[in-house]
Amino acid sequence: MVWTACPRTTRTSKLSRPSTTTTSVAATTTQPGPRPITTRTTKNMIDTQTHDKLMAMKLTAMAEAFLELQKEAPSHQRSFAEKLGYMVDQEWTARENRRLSRLLRAAxxxxxxxxxxxxxxxxxxxxxxxxxxxxxxxxxxxxxxxxxxxxxxxxxxxxxxxxxxxxxxxxxxxxxxxxxxxxxxxxxxxxxxxxxxxxxxxxxxxxxxxxxxxxxxxxxxxxxxxxxxxxxxxxxxxxxxxxxxxxxxxxxxxxxxxxxxxxxxxxxxxxxxxxxxxxxxxxxxxxxxxx
The missing domain is CATH 3.40.50.300 (P-loop containing nucleotide triphosphate hydrolases)
Structure with a gap:
């Protein structure tokens, strides 16, 4: 009796099935970021702080003169010394008027x-x-x-x-x-x-x-x-x-x-x-x- 060798069958490895998952691109909505701080915005913030500090120091007339100067047209801009002198003059005049009114009432x-x-x-x-x-x-x-x-x-x-x-x-x-x-x-x-x-x-x-x-x-x-x-x-x-x-x-x-x-x-x-x-x-x- 003759034994014959059977051909060796090789087991094929199961191939991994390609992934059928599709990457869905979500619709991204762009959220508005913080507004960039411009030079004008920074100036307005500084002006507001300066006005508030003048009011806190009870320099009311000087604070009003400061706001008045901010509204001047660029063509009528004054020098720093002129602006400072104008604000000091306004405050001094206001204080003198208040003192005179107080003295007249007391008199x-x-x-x-x-x-x-x-x-x-x-x-x-x-x-x-x-x-x-x-x-x-x-x-x-x-x-x-x-x-x-x-x-x-x-x-x-x-x-x-x-x-x-x-x-x-x-x-x-x-x-x-x-x-x-x-x-x-x-x-x-x-x-x-x-x-x-x-x-x-x-x-x-x-x-x-x-x-x-x-x-x-x-x-x-x-x-x-x-x-x-x-x-x-x-x-x-x-x-x-x-x-x-x-x-x-x-x-x-x-x-x-x-x-x-x-x-x-x-x-x-x-x-x-x-x-x-x-x-x-x-x-x-x-x-x-x-x-």
Whole structure:
């Protein structure tokens, strides 16, 4: 029996089936990225921060001037020094106006008087040169006083108020008060315990206007209070006094010879005296009624 070798069958390896998976290209939607920061955007951010910082430092006028300069046309651009000077000028002017308004309110003026409007007609008793000299406020720098005397309506109160306004415009702390009301305030202060504080406040004033001085007889306590006020102010500040009585009659009107000597000595000897004459200003402004 013959054995025959069978041909060897080789097992074919199973071939890997090609992948039928298809790569689907997803539709990609482009998302908008952050806007690029341009030079103009950066400048606007810096300008806003600068404005906010100026406002935080309470430089309001300078901040407004800064915004105003940003709106200027390129053809009208100023130099850096001009822009800085303009902003500083705006801030300085605004602060001066606020200070003047504050001083005028504290002065309690009863009229909008001005030295430029003072009548200097012949026979009035006051010359233009005198008014121009008083307008310089050098009398305040030298701690001098001003006394206005004359009949009713001749303009004593007006000139006193005008001097007070001129002092405010120069930056001096000022108060306008009628003597009859001032002595009432002093009496109230004495009763409620604020008398020392009132005297201290009056002493700190650089200009004190006392209108209607000796319009009525003063009591003993009122004379002494007036002496205390004038004593605290002597050679340190200036006082403006308006009175119907000439200075040579003050001694008799004050009553007490000792206090009268002390008051006159502290007021009259270093004072510019204006003796006003002429007809009443109220009569000139009044209605001309011929009956």
């Amino acid at each position: 309690k003026l009863t009229s909008d008087a001005s030295l430029e409007d003072v009548w200097t007609t012949p026979g009035r008793g006051v010359a233009k040169a005198t008014i121009r000299e008083l307008a310089t406020c050098k009398w305040i720098e030298h701690h001098h006083n001003v006394i206005c005397v004359g009949k009713t309506g001749c303009g004593k109160s007006y000139i006193s108020a005008a001097l007070a306004q001129a002092a405010c415009r120069r930056g001096y702390g000022t108060l306008y008060s009628r003597v009859p009301r001032l002595v009432e305030e002093i009496a109230i202060a004495r009763a409620d315990g604020s008398y020392p504080r009132l005297l201290a406040r009056l002493a700190k004033l650089q200009v004190l206007v006392l209108d209607d001085f000796l319009l009525a007889p003063l009591k003993d306590t009122e004379r002494r209070d007036l002496l205390e006020i004038l004593e605290d102010r002597y050679d340190h500040s200036s006082t403006v006094i308006a009175s119907q009585l000439p200075t040579d009659k003050w001694h008799a009107a004050l009553g007490d010879p000792t206090i009268a000597d002390a008051i006159c000595d502290r007021v009259v000897h270093n004072a510019h005296v204006l003796i006003l004459e002429g007809q009443s200003g109220r009569k000139r402004k009044g209605l001309n009624t011929n009956t």
